[in-house]
Amino acid sequence: MSQVASLTLRQPTKDDGAQVYDLIRRAGTLDLNSAYCYILLCDMFSGTCVIAEEEERVVGFLSAFYRPDDPETLFVWQAAVDPAMRGRGLATSMLKELLGREHPQSLRYVEATVSPSNTASRRLFQSFADACGVPISERTADGYSPSMFPAGHAHEAEPSLRIGPLV
Numbered sequence: 001m002s003q004v005a006s007l008t009l010r011q012p013t014k015d016d017g018a019q020v021y022d023l024i025r026r027a028g029t030l031d032l033n034s035a036y037c038y039i040l041l042c043d044m045f046s047g048t049c050v051i052a053e054e055e056e057r058v059v060g061f062l063s064a065f066y067r068p069d070d071p072e073t074l075f076v077w078q079a080a081v082d083p084a085m086r087g088r089g090l091a092t093s094m095l096k097e098l099l100g101r102e103h104p105q106s107l108r109y110v111e112a113t114v115s116p117s118n119t120a121s122r123r124l125f126q127s128f129a130d131a132c133g134v135p136i137s138e139r140t141a142d143g144y145s146p147s148m149f150p151a152g153h154a155h156e157a158e159p160s161l162r163i164g165p166l167v
């Protein structure tokens with residue numbers, strides 16, 4: 001657990017899932033998954049997820065997991081910041097908190113899929129790569145194309161961003 005001004009960054013518990021769901025809805029820029037999905041993430045993936053909390057209110061959430069086919073790669077699923085908290089580097093703080101934890105194996109890469117309009121996440125990963133002095137590459141073929149989404153659910157492309165190798 002760590003403190004940034006009045007903010008607490010910590011691992012989630014399953015009791016945070018409902019507030020995380022509300023946060024993702026408020027944030028407005030991410031795919032809103034089911035409440036069950038966020039409860040499950042907060043419960044079973046708590047070691048690779050981060051809650052940012054201000055006076056018991058969830059104002060940030062970073063969800064991630066180790067890639068099942070490559071556990072040295074941390075895949076960041078969603079980085080969400082409350083609209084009222086933007087511009088303070090909160091997403092960067094959550095990512096640093098997560099990478100600073102003990103992991104069962106060394107981490108060589110950070111990956112995410114980020115659509116072109118998600119400029120906040122693009123800035124987050126670019127500045128993280130710059131700060132680490134490591135390359136960032138964008139691979140459309142490794143991400144998800146609009147045609148993969150179901151009819152009636154128009155969705156932007158989700159190209160894959162890969163940062164590393166981390167040293």
Ligand code: 9YT
Pocket residue numbers: 029030031032076077078079080112113114115121158
């Ligand atoms: C890193 C991040 O926030 N990616 C978003 C992926 C996708 N559009 C989602 O789950 O919202």
